[in-house]
Amino acid sequence: MFKEVNFHDKKVLITAGADGLGLEMAHVFHDAGARVFVCxxxxxxxxxxxxxxxxxxTSVTDVSDEASVAALFEQVQAKLGGLDILINNAGVAGPTGxxxxxxxxxxxxxxxxxxxxQFLCARxxxxxxxxxxxxxxxxxxxxxxxxxxxxxxxYSASKWAVIGFTKSLxxxxxxxxxxxxxxxxxxxxxxxxxxxxxxxAKTLGQPVDDIASLYENQAAMGRxxxxxxxxxxxxxxxxxxxxxxxxxxxxxxxxxxxxx
Ligand SMILES: NC(=O)c1ccc[n+]([C@@H]2O[C@H](COP(=O)([O-])OP(=O)(O)OC[C@H]3O[C@@H](n4cnc5c(N)ncnc54)[C@H](O)[C@@H]3O)[C@@H](O)[C@H]2O)c1
Numbered sequence: 495m496f497k498e499v500n501f502h503d504k505k506v507l508i509t510a511g512a513d514g515l516g517l518e519m520a521h522v523f524h525d526a527g528a529r530v531f532v533c534x535x536x537x538x539x540x541x542x543x544x545x546x547x548x549x550x551x552t553s554v555t556d557v558s559d560e561a562s563v564a565a566l567f568e569q570v571q572a573k574l575g576g577l578d579i580l581i582n583n584a585g586v587a588g589p590t591g592x593x594x595x596x597x598x599x600x601x602x603x604x605x606x607x608x609x610x611x612q613f614l615c616a617r618x619x620x621x622x623x624x625x626x627x628x629x630x631x632x633x634x635x636x637x638x639x640x641x642x643x644x645x646x647x648x649y650s651a652s653k654w655a656v657i658g659f660t661k662s663l664x665x666x667x668x669x670x671x672x673x674x675x676x677x678x679x680x681x682x683x684x685x686x687x688x689x690x691x692x693x694x695a696k697t698l699g700q701p702v703d704d705i706a707s708l709y710e711n712q713a714a715m716g717r718x719x720x721x722x723x724x725x726x727x728x729x730x731x732x733x734x735x736x737x738x739x740x741x742x743x744x745x746x747x748x749x750x751x752x753x754x
Contacts, residue, residue, distance in 0.1 A: 498734035501528035505574040505626075506732070508532050509557050509615055510584035512539035514686060515634070515679070518721035519581060519728050524550060526729060529574055533557070533566050534584075557584040557611030558603075567618040577622035579732045582612040582633045587686060588649040590693035601648045608652035612659060620667065629672035630732045633660045637680045640743060643753045645697050646690075653678075657743050664741030673740035675731055680747025681709050683718045694754075705754070713748030 501523060511520040511532030517539075524530045524547060533555035534540050540552040551573040555566040570577060588604030589596055612633050623629030638646060639653030656676055664674040681687045691709055695702040710718060727746050730736055 496730075496733065496735040498737070499526070499729065501526040501729075501733070504528045504578045504732075505570075505576055506530050506579040506581065507570055507574075507577055507615075507619070508581045508583055509555070509611070510534050511581075512536045512543055512552075514684065515682065515721050515724050516581070516583040517543065518725040519583065520547075520550060522722070522725040522729050523579075523732075528579075531570050531574055557582075557615055558606040560614055563611075563614040563618055566615075567622075571622070576625055577619055578626040578628065579630045579632070580615060580619040580623065581728060581732075582615050582631065584608075584611050585634055585636075585652070587690055588646070588652070590645050590690065590697050592645060592697070593647050596648060604648045605652050605655070608649070609655040609659065612656060616659075616663060620672075623667070623672045624670045627671070628734065628737065629667070629670065631660075631663065631667075631672065631674040632728055632731055633674070633676045635660070635676040635678045635743065637678050637745060637747045637750050638753060639676065639678050640745065641750070641753050645694060646753075660743070661741050668740060673736070675739060675741070676743045677724060677727055677731070678743055678745040678747065679719060679724045680713055680745075680750050681718045682724065683720055687718065708754040712752060712754055713750045715748030717748060719746055719748060 506523050506528045510516040512534035531551040533553045537554045556562045585608045589600040635656040636653040638650040643650040660676040691705050695705040
């Protein structure tokens, strides 16, 4: 381990941390000694986490809801007494379909969670991060945040928006010693990507196994990434070992050049 990777007493907020990548990050940061606060819309999964790791703080929060996010940060202040690291992880897969088939409601909901949610949390977090000695914000984008993604236009648009947001905040906050980066995961093994594959197969009228094989082989490394791969990158990026890395779109995808 780099000697700079020390999270003892670091205060971390992970949005959508009750499941998937957020849960993996909660485990990894907690194991590294951080004080972890997790929010999510899924109250039952938050209760499971609180039972497994009672010193992780939790809150039922919808990141797309302004009042809900304001209440979250009151709890973060009360429980952690500040914040060193915000991980803006919450994001929904959104609809799969050709653009002429998408509903405005699905379009709006995807943007509301994937980019407005990051704005609402960042806006609340900035005052706390400025008080930290080395504030960090990590915004979760996707390989679809630097590549086009047929049938997934609103998801891709939302994840490209995360990059513009990240780079702008890195400039705004650099003078306060706050680093802001985006992580762009490729397809992550797990139930969420399986649902996307099934929806894509339906849209294209092709067998699910054929689409699954395309997803598995779209990276130069010939495999999907794991949740642990992403959590490890977040841990490194949030550590002092990455003290000069800011404003970056960090792709963790085994080198994918085309998304199917
Ligand atoms: N899984 C992948 O293959 C993949 C690939 C690239 C990028 N990403 C991105 O990584 C992030 C995490 O993805 P994941 O696959 O772990 O997600 P997921 O679908 O497994 O969901 C994780 C959690 O998000 C919560 N959530 C949903 N809407 C929320 C809201 N409005 N407010 C708070 N919590 C909410 C869910 O309850 C769930 O517990 C997302 O931003 C996603 O777009 C995922």
